[in-house]
Amino acid sequence: MTTVAVPAWTRRRALALIERNFMIYRRSVTPLLNALVEPILYLLSIGVGVGMLVGTVPGVDVPYAAYVGPAILATTAMNTAFNQTSFGVFIRMRVEKTYEAILPTPLSVTDIAVGEVTSAMINGLLTSIGFLTLMAVGGLVTSAWVLLALPASLLISYAFAAGGLAVTTYLRDFPDFQYIQLFMLPMYLFATTFYPLSVYPEAVRPLIQALPLYHSIELVREPALGHLSWDLLIPVAYLLAFGSVAMYVATRRMTRAMLR
Amino acid sequence: MVSTHPLVEARDLTKVYPARGSTPEFRAVDGIDFALERGESFGLLGPNGAGKSTTMRMIAATSPISGGSLRVLGMDPMKQGPEIRARLGVVTQDDHLDNELTVRENLHIYGRYFGLPRAVIRERATRLLDFAQLQEKAGDQVETLSGGMRRRLTIARSLINEPDILLLDEPTTGLDPQARHILWDRLFQLKQQGVTLILTTHYMDEAEQLCDRLVVVDHGRIVAQGSPQELIHRYATREVLELRFRLDERDTAAEKLRTSVLATGGTDAEGRVELLPDRVLVYTADGEAALATVHAMSLTPLTALVRRATLEDVFLKLTGRSLIE
Numbered sequence: 008m009t010t011v012a013v014p015a016w017t018r019r020r021a022l023a024l025i026e027r028n029f030m031i032y033r034r035s036v037t038p039l040l041n042a043l044v045e046p047i048l049y050l051l052s053i054g055v056g057v058g059m060l061v062g063t064v065p066g067v068d069v070p071y072a073a074y075v076g077p078a079i080l081a082t083t084a085m086n087t088a089f090n091q092t093s094f095g096v097f098i099r100m101r102v103e104k105t106y107e108a109i110l111p112t113p114l115s116v117t118d119i120a121v122g123e124v125t126s127a128m129i130n131g132l133l134t135s136i137g138f139l140t141l142m143a144v145g146g147l148v149t150s151a152w153v154l155l156a157l158p159a160s161l162l163i164s165y166a167f168a169a170g171g172l173a174v175t176t177y178l179r180d181f182p183d184f185q186y187i188q189l190f191m192l193p194m195y196l197f198a199t200t201f202y203p204l205s206v207y208p209e210a211v212r213p214l215i216q217a218l219p220l221y222h223s224i225e226l227v228r229e230p231a232l233g234h235l236s237w238d239l240l241i242p243v244a245y246l247l248a249f250g251s252v253a254m255y256v257a258t259r260r261m262t263r264a265m266l267r
Numbered sequence: 268m269v270s271t272h273p274l275v276e277a278r279d280l281t282k283v284y285p286a287r288g289s290t291p292e293f294r295a296v297d298g299i300d301f302a303l304e305r306g307e308s309f310g311l312l313g314p315n316g317a318g319k320s321t322t323m324r325m326i327a328a329t330s331p332i333s334g335g336s337l338r339v340l341g342m343d344p345m346k347q348g349p350e351i352r353a354r355l356g357v358v359t360q361d362d363h364l365d366n367e368l369t370v371r372e373n374l375h376i377y378g379r380y381f382g383l384p385r386a387v388i389r390e391r392a393t394r395l396l397d398f399a400q401l402q403e404k405a406g407d408q409v410e411t412l413s414g415g416m417r418r419r420l421t422i423a424r425s426l427i428n429e430p431d432i433l434l435l436d437e438p439t440t441g442l443d444p445q446a447r448h449i450l451w452d453r454l455f456q457l458k459q460q461g462v463t464l465i466l467t468t469h470y471m472d473e474a475e476q477l478c479d480r481l482v483v484v485d486h487g488r489i490v491a492q493g494s495p496q497e498l499i500h501r502y503a504t505r506e507v508l509e510l511r512f513r514l515d516e517r518d519t520a521a522e523k524l525r526t527s528v529l530a531t532g533g534t535d536a537e538g539r540v541e542l543l544p545d546r547v548l549v550y551t552a553d554g555e556a557a558l559a560t561v562h563a564m565s566l567t568p569l570t571a572l573v574r575r576a577t578l579e580d581v582f583l584k585l586t587g588r589s590l591i592e
């Protein structure tokens with residue numbers, strides 16, 4: 008029914024939307040700094056505070072805060088990217104009507120989706136760099152492999168930006184955002200952010216392992232603790248697949264909704 | 268691309284909005300044909316809901332067609348949307364300016380959407396700000412602009428890619444008379460420069476001022492087409508006598524007029540009487556003579572005005588309804 012975008016064109020044209028978003032971000036870094044507030048609070052209260060009681064996690068010989076830090080870094084990338092394509096896109100779509108002006112230009116709906124997801128990935132990378140710097144300053148870096156967290160944060164941002172975009176196409180109005188929180192917050196708390204998978208009974212583990220945040224945390228935490236293995240390809244594959252399915256759903260539904 | 272083909276060609280063009288929840292499907296455009304030649308200025312004239320915006324969106328390759336055929340710049344909007352859009356300028360019915368950006372940034376980013384180099388955009392933006400008389404506002408957030416300024420910026424923005432065709436959907440609706448005149452002046456200037464225009468309007472004066480050729484649409488169908496003068500000539504009389512009566516007199520007066528020689532024609536072959544909620548229109552070749560007839564019937568209108576016929580009268584004659592309800 009609608010035009011299938013030529014990939015090469017798409018990449019070039021989507022750049023214009025990224026440029027648009029960064030014309031706005033460039034004005035102030037406040038939103039990016041804000042995105043760091045919550046993870047810092049978690050790191051201090053739970054990583055450092057609760058960590059005083061915990062000492063170390065069984066089988067892990069680093070301080071508790073150094074164990075929790077990489078997981079919070081993963082959630083930082085997740086939240087930054089997800090917020091931009093859920094709240095941000097919803098407002099641009101329904102309130103600001105930003106895309107209405109873009110539709111008559113050569114950009115396709117696919118370009119808009121790609122542009123939004125890419126901007127969100129860049130933001131996810133930036134907040135991850137910020138958080139990693141703070142971790143380093145706080146002495147929570149125990150292995151140089153932690154630098155793999157940066158490409159990992161791009162992949163995490165991709166998965167959650169695409170996921171956010173897909174979810175946004177199902178939202179009717181602002182109150183629907185509550186349902187998103189109903190999923191995001193428990194995932195944040197239970198996807199092995201603050202303790203290892205071994206805490207759960209065998210029967211519950213597959214449930215946790217099905218969560219995208221679980222894989223995101225694995226991908227950042229394992230290298231950060233100096234554990235490199237081919238097993239890391241599992242979260243890589245999971246996040247790529249998750250993001251791509253979400254991207255497919257998002258572009259299809261956005262195209263249908265916008266080209267009426 | 269030198270071509271003898273029309274810039275836009277629609278044959279039996281149809282748009283059916285699919286059913287949604289409890290709303291049934293809706294045939295917004297019901298088989299229309301038209302062709303647009305380079306350099307002309309073409310108008311879609313019709314009341315709200317006639318299907319004008321829908322037609323514009325199909326031409327702009329932002330709404331898939333449901334039936335018939337449509338070629339824009341020799342291309343198929345369903346298959347070559349981006350290529351077509353690259354060469355169009357589109358002013359949608361509502362201004363969708365980017366509220367998070369300044370006036371100049373709006374022009375800049377729009378140029379970027381068209382893939383233009385920054386230096387080219389800078390040069391064009393300065394010219395367009397001039398054209399839109401917005402030089403002093405260049406650095407302001409668009410939220411601070413008045414309605415007329417927003418509209419001019421939207422038009423300026425649509426010109427950033429130097430389009431082959433400019434589509435304007437109700438360019439002056441909702442603007443005060445002064446702002447409308449400024450806009451007409453700008454659009455007239457574009458027309459003089461040879462820009463091909465398609466515009467929709469429900470203002471007759473606008474259509475008369477800006478369009479070389481018109482189609483009158485109603486309920487998704489074309490009910491008449493031609494130049495403004497042709498349409499007036501064909502569907503209206505040379506003059507119109509507008510009468511207003513006292514409320515208590517209105518109905519009896521109207522009845523009398525309706526059965527009079529003015530309505531049935533008599534010596535005036537074109538004669539006709541239309542009743543509107545607030546006035547009675549008498550179509551006639553000679554307004555003064557018709558007024559004499561009215562007085563001879565011992566009717567005493569509060570006001571009587573003889574004017575030349577407009578497209579409003581054409582629409583009324585074609586559909587039996589006033590254009591702006």
Ligand SMILES: Nc1ncnc2c1ncn2[C@@H]1O[C@H](COP(=O)(O)OP(=O)(O)O)[C@@H](O)[C@H]1O
Pocket residue numbers: 267284293295313314315316317318319320321322
């Ligand atoms: N997206 C849509 N979905 C369903 N119906 C629509 C949609 N857009 C317009 N319509 C209907 O189609 C008809 C024609 O609308 P439109 O093309 O906007 O008319 P105009 O611009 O002449 O006022 C109207 O009755 C309108 O309610």
Ligand SMILES: [Mg+2]
Pocket residue numbers: 316319320321360436437
């Ligand atoms: Mg309209």
